[in-house]
Amino acid sequence: MKTMSIGNLHVPLPVIQGGMGVGVSLSGLASAVAEEGGIGVISAVGIGMTEPDYRKNFKEANKTALKKEIRKARAKTKGVLGVNIMYAVTDYDDLLKVALEEGIDVVITGAGLLLKLPANIDSSVLESRATKFIPKVSSGRAARIIFHSWSERYNRVPDAVVVEGPMAGGHLGFTRQELDKPQKDLASLVKETLQELLPYEQKYGLEIPVIAGGGIYDGGDMYEIMEAGASAVKIGTRFVTTVECDVADAFKQNYINSTPDDIVIINSPVGLPGRVIVNDFVQAIQAGERKPVKCSWKCLKTCDYRKVPYCIAEALFSAARGNFDEGFSFAGSKAWMATEILTVHETINRLRSEYSLAELSRDAVLAV
Numbered sequence: 001m002k003t004m005s006i007g008n009l010h011v012p013l014p015v016i017q018g019g020m021g022v023g024v025s026l027s028g029l030a031s032a033v034a035e036e037g038g039i040g041v042i043s044a045v046g047i048g049m050t051e052p053d054y055r056k057n058f059k060e061a062n063k064t065a066l067k068k069e070i071r072k073a074r075a076k077t078k079g080v081l082g083v084n085i086m087y088a089v090t091d092y093d094d095l096l097k098v099a100l101e102e103g104i105d106v107v108i109t110g111a112g113l114l115l116k117l118p119a120n121i122d123s124s125v126l127e128s129r130a131t132k133f134i135p136k137v138s139s140g141r142a143a144r145i146i147f148h149s150w151s152e153r154y155n156r157v158p159d160a161v162v163v164e165g166p167m168a169g170g171h172l173g174f175t176r177q178e179l180d181k182p183q184k185d186l187a188s189l190v191k192e193t194l195q196e197l198l199p200y201e202q203k204y205g206l207e208i209p210v211i212a213g214g215g216i217y218d219g220g221d222m223y224e225i226m227e228a229g230a231s232a233v234k235i236g237t238r239f240v241t242t243v244e245c246d247v248a249d250a251f252k253q254n255y256i257n258s259t260p261d262d263i264v265i266i267n268s269p270v271g272l273p274g275r276v277i278v279n280d281f282v283q284a285i286q287a288g289e290r291k292p293v294k295c296s297w298k299c300l301k302t303c304d305y306r307k308v309p310y311c312i313a314e315a316l317f318s319a320a321r322g323n324f325d326e327g328f329s330f331a332g333s334k335a336w337m338a339t340e341i342l343t344v345h346e347t348i349n350r351l352r353s354e355y356s357l358a359e360l361s362r363d364a365v366l367a368v
């Protein structure tokens with residue numbers, strides 16, 4: 001397995017753990033993945049929901065909790081740590097500022113295009129290159145738009161890019177129609193993104209890693225996509241069923257008990273489709289039922305709490321604590337493949353041996 005470099009940042013294991021919001025990937029999971037040599041990622045989304053003052057001042061609660069989780073993770077590992085911040089949250093600017101102040105190694109942004117830094121952040125942070133910026137996109141075209149914008153504004157470009165296909169868990173950067181009939185597989189998305197980044201690699205004399213995510217579950221998936229040109233993979237779903245994942249056991253068991261038919265797409269109040277494991281709550285909202293929303297904070301730019309049928313932050317938070325009567329879990333299309341809860345170390349060992357097996361099988365075929 002190759003290692004990955006993002007500029008001067010060396011990542012021994014080419015795996016970025018997907019940031020999983022509202023309490024799924026916090027310091028526990030992130031530090032364990034970083035300790036194995038990958039990039040461990042804390043999700044900043046809804047991170048303050050366990051803080052006592054969340055409902056009074058969610059922005060402060062999120063800032064406090066993010067700072068705490070970064071420090072807890074740092075105390076457990078010297079490995080590479082990242083923070084995932086959804087552009088769609090109303091306190092995106094504040095959370096990014098905290099992550100930078102805490103000296104985070106990597107920032108990954110999704111659910112919106114990272115065209116520029118927010119006004120509260122001085123672009124001089126880009127000069128030191130201490131923190132690597134990695135936008136998440138769903139097409140080569142989106143990568144081009146972001147890179148063009150950065151190049152024009154800052155005379156530099158983001159440090160790497162994650163391209164995520166339609167099989168991923170959580171919010172998806174595709175329309176319902178595109179999800180029903182995907183036009184391109186992940187390998188094609190990787191190739192078109194590599195193509196779009198070539199002019200910027202030449203202009204700035206850089207190697208810009210393309211990291212592939214969405215439906216990468218085993219080492220075979222990983223081997224295939226790296227053969228297609230990806231420098232690393234982003235994996236969310238497989239890390240949910242680990243001992244260190246920060247959710248309740250019932251959430252992990254929900255994955256283990258699921259079948260392929262249980263994994264469905266919903267329309268999220270974020271304004272994007274999302275992939276979830278179906279349950280009574282999901283069926284009720286799909287049938288048009290409304291769950292009372294008492295929102296005093298408005299965490300999402302796109303959410304109108306007077307109109308939405310339920311609060312997605314509350315629903316995800318309930319599930320993360322094991323309460324599936326009032327919520328549901330996000331999950332990738334391969335969540336049904338989970339059969340047991342392993343440590344992150346065991347999971348990575350399995351990934352490595354599955355990867356080697358795929359490599360050996362390919363070599364054997366070539367030798368015939």
Ligand SMILES: Cc1cc2nc3c(=O)[nH]c(=O)nc-3n(C[C@H](O)[C@H](O)[C@H](O)COP(=O)(O)O)c2cc1C
Binds near residue numbers: 168217235236
């Ligand atoms: C439970 C869960 C929660 C997620 N939450 C977020 C999130 O808050 N922000 C985000 O950008 N991506 C989120 N994702 C997407 C992951 O970061 C990752 O990109 C994705 O899981 C990769 O696909 P995979 O699940 O098939 O491995 C989530 C995914 C899952 C499964």
